[in-house]
Amino acid sequence: MHKYLLAFLLFSTAAHAQSVEFSKERFGSNKDGLKAALKEIKSGDEWYLSDPPRYEQALPHYLEAQKLNSENAELNLKIGDCYLHSGFKPRALSFLQKAYQLNSGVDPRIHYLLGRGLHLNGKWKEAIAEYKQATPATGTKNTAPFTQDIQKKIQECESGRKLAEKPVRVFIDNAGPGVNSPYPDYGPVISADESVILFTSRRQGSTGGEKDPESGGFFEDVYQSNREGDTWGTARNLGETVNSAGHDATVGLSPDAQRMLVYVEDNGGDLNEANLRGATWAKPQRLGNRINSKAHESSAAYSPDGKSLLLVSDKPGGLGGRDIYKVEIDGRGQAVNLGPTINTPYGEEGVFLHPDGKTMYFSSEGHNSMGGYDIFKSTFQNGKWSAPENLGWPINTPDDDVFFVISASGRHGYYSSFRDDGLGSKDIYQITFLGPEKPPVLSQEDQLLASRALPVKETLLAPPVPVATAQVTILKGTVTDDATKQPLEATIDVIDNSLNQTIASFRSNAQSGRYLVSLPSGVNYGIVVKQEGYLFHSENFDLPAGAAYSEVVKDIPLKKLDVGVKVVLNNIFFDFDKATLRKESTGELVRLQTLLAETPALRLEISGHTDNVGNASYNKDLSQRRAKSVVDYLVGKGISKDRLTFAGYGDTQPVAPNTTKANRQQNRRTEFKVTGK
Incomplete structure (x- = not known):
């Protein structure tokens, strides 16, 4: 009894999985349906069989015909082939599988096409099995390219299988309608x-x-x-x-x-x-x-x-x-x-x-x-x-x-x-x-005092998972006129202070004044902003190798050359607790020297400043000696000493409260003030 039932089921399955042709027998009295289907297939074939094939144009016609007869092996194969050459390649698989189910000999390429469909859906093992059954086209004399292609695709499946076993932790989200449209x-x-x-x-x-x-x-x-x-x-x-x-x-x-x-x-x-x-x-x-x-x-x-x-x-x-x-x-x-x-x-x-x-x-x-x-x-x-x-x-x-x-x-x-x-x-x-997944918090119960009725529970917390960040600092902001607050188009030079070399130059936007500079870690940077008719502005970013990503917003007001204007020289450096100028100061000193040389009537006071840490009298003396070192350098480069004065103010003129490390760093500075022009 079971034998006859099995035979009947096999016969029924085979009968069901037969390709149904686009014929009068299939459509019966629905002549208009047959006519419409054949018209769509003809239109699709014109694109599909063109040289080169136009799969994207053929596909809509085949899909229309599919609505009228979904059980035709050849049509399913063509739809699958078109999808393999479209943006939505994974959709090909179901059509190719149906084509093979309806007629296993529908096309000599069927195993290769099935391999592609399975491959594109991440069904690695099944794809490899189909690729191994694929054969080159009849009459092909040189089968080496086909063999190499099959070997490459099997290798890709092996890579995919290994990579898919250890997925990376990410969210992938559509960027939204502000960017995307119904078109590509x-x-x-x-x-x-x-x-x-x-x-x-x-x-x-x-x-x-x-x-x-x-x-x-x-x-x-x-x-x-x-x-x-x-x-x-x-x-x-x-x-x-x-x-x-x-x-x-x-x-x-x-x-x-x-x-x-x-x-x-x-x-x-x-x-x-x-x-x-x-x-x-x-x-x-x-x-x-x-x-x-x-x-x-x-x-x-x-x-x-x-x-x-x-x-x-x-x-x-x-x-x-x-x-x-x-x-x-x-x-x-x-x-x-x-x-x-x-x-x-x-x-x-x-x-x-x-x-x-x-x-x-x-x-x-x-x-x-x-x-x-x-x-x-x-x-x-x-x-x-x-x-x-x-x-x-x-x-x-x-x-x-x-x-x-x-x-x-x-x-x-x-x-x-x-x-x-x-x-x-x-x-x-x-x-x-998202970075690597954090291990779960482990709670272990150790019998630290075994004689007690209740053990002492020691909770061991899993160590935090470090999230790798880029080793770069983004400096951005707006350059403006200090007096009018209007945006300025200015030149921004990025300088390697240790080499005294300009390594990049940028310009702020002419309309908005905005700028952005990328600073890879591992360099002591001098940032110099300059525009004709204005005093230069300098910043310093000493980024050690391995410094993690940070984003610094720094708006820069450029000042015109007027008596009483003060400018901080952020790229002048001294040895610790000394008045000895370090070589990294050379670029800033040269800029100051050039300013004086190009403006013969300019007179400056060079001043030194400290934070409030330590003895006030000692700080004032150190700040004065540092200011004098700058003046001595300039005089040594040919600038008349009659144009320069120096002063040490110690901690008496802070630019920020001495309450944090960053603020105290701001207060430890060298600056110049225009005393005549």
């Missing part, structure tokens, strides 16, 4: 403090309003959104100065969001640079031939000092498809390949350099990718780049994960993805890094 939005770049995001969109309302005849979508334009509290404000098109009637895409942004790299289709794919002038972006200018070649330069990233680029190119002589190079923007040398530690025989793309200047993020089809492009991280140590580290699951997926950027704090990353919670197409997402 992608390629985000951000300022170091996450106050500005620029991205590429193919939304309605693009410059020129035309559609690309190749893809059918609108041409790419660059958009900008500013952060408003915890959300992104409504994005605006940057207009015709940046965007043309063709494709324009942003690929890089300086940490202060004052310079932008734009990809254009000229010459096979080139990089242009645009500068922010007040509230308006200037027209992008083509970068030189050392950066752009006849090949395809697809993306790039600024170094924190703005002097060099990391760029991606498929120029001849590389190690694979596209490689990552380093090149000086205004130098003379050619772009240098980063070498086999970073570049693979496959493609690299979407490079980004963190504001710390030593941490690089990029996407690669090589290394231990789990499929397509994965995002990797490498650190520049001891003169070389470290072995790339996969950012892990679920940041990386079996599909392409490209164009990742991260804030200076290291807390948030941004990239684009096709996800079911999107607003219609590819959207931009924010990744929040």
